[in-house]
Amino acid sequence: MPRPKRRVPKGFTVVELLVAITLAALLAVIVFRLLRGHSDFAAQQNAREEAQQNARGLLELMTSELRAVPPQALLEGQSQAIEFYLPRAWGILCNLTPTQAVVIFPAGLDSTVFRTNTLTGLFLLSNRTATPTPSDVTLAASTCPTLNPGTDPAPDVRSVPAASGSSFATTANPSLPGTTAPQPGDAVFLYQRVRYDVATGLSQLGWWVRRSFAAAANGALQLQALAGPLQTTPTGAPRFELRYYQVNSSGQLVELASPPGTNRSALDAVRAVRITVGTVGRAGRTDAMQTTTRSQLVYLRPYP
Incomplete structure (x- = not known):
């Protein structure tokens, strides 16, 4: 009798298919994790850069x-707020x-x-008050009779009339011991009122550092969210801190025991401010949040 032909199975067996599917699934998971890991790393890098750029x-x-x-x-120095007259243009007093x-x-x-409004004006050391003196700055009708500024290039001589209802102090300020009356040649500057503080609910998420400045004709401060969102402490306070320093009798820079607030003598003693800020970066993803904290000590300008 002829021997029957042996049947050769065609295709894959069920076991082989299951093994192939399992291997393919494992490979897909590995590739997915590699891609996801690269994406997470890039997101964290972007979030870290965002936080660093905000703080910087x-x-x-x-x-x-x-x-x-x-x-x-x-004008004011608090632990999370500072307000001051920002010089816009320095000049030399000719006549007062x-x-x-x-x-x-x-x-x-x-x-x-x-440009002037009710929060800008002329700053004289002997005329300093807590309330800004608004004034219109116009071209002077005459040249400077007291000084000889030269003509190459011709200086910009301007008159600054005192605001309605106020006047410039032409004598020494009694609240400033050792000061003298303003003299021709004294340094003066036009100022703009600026304030830094923290706020939330500024159409942004979380706490932000806000910079407010005088720009409107009516003198109202223009509010602007500047940097954020900020880190928060365990108590929920924003991570933005200002510390104030003075020079002691030995010539050493020492930190004030408490912020000067609006105390005039305490503010006059400030020589430096340390700014510490902690920011958060998300780069569009809440699962890739990164934080950074930066601090810098800045010395104030001695009045000429």
């Missing part, structure tokens, strides 16, 4: 402005009467520095 940008702006501010121009100051400014200044 805030410190750069605050320190650049505070370096131009003399202690006498500080109770109703008008004539000031020599460098040639070529942009006309925007002479």
